[in-house]
Amino acid sequence: MCQKNLSSLVSNLLSKHKGYFVTATGTDVGKTFITALLVKKWRDSGIDAGYYKAALSGAELRDGKWIAGDADYVKRIAGLADTQEQLVSYVYKEAVSPHLAAQKEGCPVELSKVQADFNAACSRHEFIFAEGSGGIICPIRYDHHKIFLVDIMKELGLPLLIVTTAALGSINACVLTIEYARSRGLDIRGIIVNRYGCSGNFEMEDDNIRMMQDLTGLEILAKVKEGDKDLGVDTF
Ligand SMILES: Nc1ncnc2c1ncn2[C@@H]1O[C@H](COP(=O)(O)OP(=O)(O)O)[C@@H](O)[C@H]1O
Ligand SMILES: [Mg+2]
Structure with a gap:
């Protein structure tokens, strides 16, 4: 295990709560x-894992109720019993960045509510996977008070998992995301490659993965x- 992975592991063991913060090279990456x-x-x-998301935009109207699609999907696949209100702190209707949704719909994000809801999720579960909104430079609130996704990452104090594809352009997107996270002092546990093989060009994708690993020094945790229907690797 390299020094950086060891330091992520140690910080996860020492942090108040156990879990990971899942971010990606962009929206719709997986x-x-x-x-x-x-x-x-x-x-x-056998680990009681749960889910938490601070802000979701682009809710779906189903039977008169605004449904947070991300939380609903995770809840269904993983068999969680939590309510939508427990899984997501802020649900906006329009599929735009949370900062714009809040400007149009009201109810801007307060870090105190995020922290309180996250703490409640941590007291219900042993381990929490927090999902970010958009990519790493996602404005969450932009009025007299400014909140970016990295502020939420820092508030929750979980090591990051970076979801990327291995398609053409992924080295750039992945390395930039990781460099930005590091420049903000965030700890990264590793990279998860999604849609591996989707381009049909395994020679390129495998080389992209090697380059991401080499340029960042991070572990590829799963492909x-x-x-x-399964992650294909053990818990980490
Ligand atoms: N490996 C995959 N296999 C099949 N569908 C996928 C895969 N990864 C993502 N998708 C689909 O692609 C869409 C975008 O993925 P999603 O996980 O919602 O992205 P994000 O949360 O990063 O915005 C969703 O419809 C999702 O089900
Ligand atoms: Mg999502």
Whole structure:
């Protein structure tokens, strides 16, 4: 195990709460899909894992109720009993960045509520997977008070998992995300490759993965293919 992975492991062991913060190289890269497999894997291994998301935008109207699709998906795949209110602190209707959704719909994010809801999730579960919104530079609130996703990451104090693809352009997106996280003093546990093999060019994807590993010094924790129902690796 290299020094950086060891330091992530130590910080997770020493931090107040156990868990990981799942972020990605962008929106729609697979944070929710991967988080559902992570929560399920941990639970199948006998660890009471839960889910938490601070802010979701783009809720779906179902039978007169605004449903937070991400939380609903993870809840269904991993078999969680928590309510939507316990899983997500802020649910916005419009599928735009949370800062814009809050400007239009009201109810801007308060870090105190995020911390309180996260602490409550931690007291219900042994281990929490927190899912971010968008990519790493996601504005969460932008009025007289400014909150970015990294502020929430710092508040929760969990090591990061970075979800990326191995497609063309992924070295750039992945390394930039990791460099940015490091520049903000965040701890990163490792990288999860999603949709491995989707381009059909394994030579390129395998080289992209080697380059991401080499340029960041991080471990590739899992390679998940299209439609996989299991993470394919043990808990980490
Ligand atoms: N490995 C995969 N296999 C099949 N579908 C996937 C996979 N990864 C992501 N998807 C699908 O792609 C879409 C975007 O993924 P999602 O997890 O919602 O992204 P994010 O949470 O990063 O915005 C969803 O419809 C999701 O089910
Ligand atoms: Mg999501």
